[in-house]
Amino acid sequence: MKQERFVALHGREWDSLQSWFSALERQPKRTLRQEQALDFPSAYRRLCHHLALARGRGYSHEVTDRLQRLAQQGHRVLYRPPAPRWHRVASFLVAGFPQLVRSQWRCMLAAAVLFYVPALVMLVLMQVRPELAHTVFSSAQLAQFEKMYDPANPRIGRSSGTDLQMFGFYVMNNVSIAFRTFASGLLFGVGAIYVLGANGMLIGGVAGHLTAIGYGAPFWRFVVGHSPFELSALVIAGGAGLQLGLTLLAPGRRRRGPALVAAGWIGAQLALGAFAMLLVAAFIEAYWSSIAALSDPVKFGSGALLWVLVLGWLWRGGRAGRHGA
Amino acid sequence: MIDTIREIETPEGISLRLRAAGALPRAQAWTLDLLLRVGMLFFATIPLSLFGLGGNGLVLLLIFALMWAYSVVFEVWWNGQTPGKRALGLRVVNADGTPVTWLPSVVRNLMRVVDILPGVYGVGLVSTLIDPHARRLGDIVAGTLVIHAGELPAGQQVPAMEAIPLPVVLAVDEQAALVEFTERAGQLSVPRQEELANLLTPLTGLRDTAAIRRLVAHANWLLGRA
Numbered sequence: 001m002k003q004e005r006f007v008a009l010h011g012r013e014w015d016s017l018q019s020w021f022s023a024l025e026r027q028p029k030r031t032l033r034q035e036q037a038l039d040f041p042s043a044y045r046r047l048c049h050h051l052a053l054a055r056g057r058g059y060s061h062e063v064t065d066r067l068q069r070l071a072q073q074g075h076r077v078l079y080r081p082p083a084p085r086w087h088r089v090a091s092f093l094v095a096g097f098p099q100l101v102r103s104q105w106r107c108m109l110a111a112a113v114l115f116y117v118p119a120l121v122m123l124v125l126m127q128v129r130p131e132l133a134h135t136v137f138s139s140a141q142l143a144q145f146e147k148m149y150d151p152a153n154p155r156i157g158r159s160s161g162t163d164l165q166m167f168g169f170y171v172m173n174n175v176s177i178a179f180r181t182f183a184s185g186l187l188f189g190v191g192a193i194y195v196l197g198a199n200g201m202l203i204g205g206v207a208g209h210l211t212a213i214g215y216g217a218p219f220w221r222f223v224v225g226h227s228p229f230e231l232s233a234l235v236i237a238g239g240a241g242l243q244l245g246l247t248l249l250a251p252g253r254r255r256r257g258p259a260l261v262a263a264g265w266i267g268a269q270l271a272l273g274a275f276a277m278l279l280v281a282a283f284i285e286a287y288w289s290s291i292a293a294l295s296d297p298v299k300f301g302s303g304a305l306l307w308v309l310v311l312g313w314l315w316r317g318g319r320a321g322r323h324g325a
Numbered sequence: 326m327i328d329t330i331r332e333i334e335t336p337e338g339i340s341l342r343l344r345a346a347g348a349l350p351r352a353q354a355w356t357l358d359l360l361l362r363v364g365m366l367f368f369a370t371i372p373l374s375l376f377g378l379g380g381n382g383l384v385l386l387l388i389f390a391l392m393w394a395y396s397v398v399f400e401v402w403w404n405g406q407t408p409g410k411r412a413l414g415l416r417v418v419n420a421d422g423t424p425v426t427w428l429p430s431v432v433r434n435l436m437r438v439v440d441i442l443p444g445v446y447g448v449g450l451v452s453t454l455i456d457p458h459a460r461r462l463g464d465i466v467a468g469t470l471v472i473h474a475g476e477l478p479a480g481q482q483v484p485a486m487e488a489i490p491l492p493v494v495l496a497v498d499e500q501a502a503l504v505e506f507t508e509r510a511g512q513l514s515v516p517r518q519e520e521l522a523n524l525l526t527p528l529t530g531l532r533d534t535a536a537i538r539r540l541v542a543h544a545n546w547l548l549g550r551a
Contacts, residue, residue, distance in 0.1 A: 001549075002547075002548060002549020003547075003548045003549055004548050004549040004550050005549055044337075045337060048335070048337035048338065048339045049337075051339050052338055052339055055339075058497050058498075058500070058501050060483070060501070060504040060505065060508055060548065061505060061508055062481065062482055062483070062508060068342065068476075069476045071337075071339055071341070072341055072342075072476065075335060075341060075422060075423070076404070076423075076424055079422075079423035079424060080423075080424050081401060081424055081425070081426040081427065084427070162377075162378045162379045162382070163379075164378075164379035164382040164383070165378045165379055165381045165382035165385075166382065167382050167386075168381065168382030168383060168384065168385030168386045168389075169382065169385050171385070171386060171389055172385040172386070172388060172389045175389065175393070176389070176392070176393070179393060179435055179438065180438050182435060183435045183436050183437075183438035183439055184438060184439060186436060186439045186462065186466065187439060191439075244466075257465065260465065260466050261465075261466065261467070261468040263466075264432040264436075264466035264467055264468075265428055265429075265432070267432070268428045268431045268432045268435065269428065271431070271435060272431065
């Protein structure tokens with residue numbers, strides 16, 4: 001068949017598809033509800049068929065370029081990302097995320113060791129040799145910590161600021177740290193190891209110093225509520241980073257490229273879960289942890305309950321038995 | 326062949342042609358996005374400051390959103406384009422040419438942390454120069470690609486003219502070359518057209534303007550015009 005006849009046969013169909021695409025660009029929602037939308041997948045397949053024919057028969061660029069252009073547009077429309085579904089987010093948080101954390105348990109364990117061991121070492125060191133605090137922290141930092149957790153302070157854990165201000169600060173600060181921990185894992189895991197170790201030493205050092213100078217009570221009362229979410233999220237983000245770095249070093253039985261893409265996919269889900277945990281942590285830290293008036297049993301009881309809940313969620317969440325697989 | 330076009334075969338059995346975008350337009354798009362975000366922050370800070378210290382918290386939340394969520398939200402909901410990318414005619418797509426989805430977009434934007442290292446996108450620049458499809462590390466890990474969104478100009482119509490059959494039978498690629506010449510003739514200067522048409526004097530037996538007209542007539546015949 002000669003080119004002119006081919007265009008004469010199908011040109012009108014291509015034009016109508018073209019005008020449907022431009023309508024879609026102007027009013028996406030309305031156009032998708034029209035009847036023609038139901039016809040689109042088969043129209044697109046016919047178009048692809050025409051393009052293959054045109055190429056095979058060696059038609060000129062006038063026709064092949066026009067069809068190629070339409071096909072690219074159609075491909076974008078047909079394979080557009082699905083609308084987000086809230087129940088999928090919920091089921092990810094309840095079941096998918098803990099499952100994913102458990103599936104990466106080696107990296108999570110390594111991250112936990114990298115974080116908690118320096119923290120505990122610093123905590124103990126500060127009790128044995130309190131003067132070390134001046135080596136690790138500058139005096140300005142120490143003064144600020146001491147002001148924040150002064151037993152005479154009516155709002156513990158902060159030197160100034162309202163709940164909302166601190167909520168914004170915690171989200172900005174903690175989530176950024178978690179995201180950087182994950183992403184810097186791509187540097188062969190070195191970045192994640194460094195951030196985990198450094199934060200462990202910092203947190204352990206502050207806790208140890210404040211306990212040693214007798215400000216321990218307000219400090220532990222402050223952190224016990226949000227620590228299960230915050231520390232676990234940091235460890236998970238670090239584990240996600242380690243997992244990424246490890247894949248780069250030892251991709252196993254896959255090529256490095258596809259292995260990295262798979263690891264990035266897992267890591268992003270872990271980072272998003274850590275983000276959700278840190279939002280909860282920031283909320284607790286800003287609105288609950290800072291209340292000084294509550295009695296010790298309430299503070300420590302709720303803190304212990306939250307630790308049990310978080311660890312139980314990570315340990316049991318999404319087990320096959322509960323969902324009937 | 327030195328080419329940035331990446332051909333991807335789709336399930337329908339055709340190939341998509343994606344033109345990978347290099348470092349320069351992407352840097353320009355990023356700069357535009359940066360300016361836009363700084364501007365948004367600046368204008369949002371004024372009303373938010375009325376809320377006092379609590380407003381500071383909202384400002385920090387806004388900085389957080391602009392820093393981490395801006396690119397992801399635009400890329401997924403705006404056909405793979407942030408405002409800067411749209412201005413430069415760029416688009417983010419998955420490696421298989423489909424529109425970018427949530428997780429790949431999250432990965433490629435989180436990985437900016439590494440690409441941005443030493444100073445301003447040092448790692449990213451080196452990566453785009455080495456990679457055949459100009460991907461930065463974030464794109465490689467996410468399995469995404471930044472392409473030029475605009476399509477190449479389509480071939481022009483061959484001027485209509487009374488068709489004259491070819492005196493000899495030409496091979497398929499020779500026919501294609503002849504039709505392509507007449508499609509593109511409009512983009513060439515007249516002396517250049519004549520120079521090319523004169524190469525076919527053995528076929529047409531004519532020179533200069535007459536040769537061009539004869540080739541167009543042959544092309545009309547090849548396309549099947551009456």
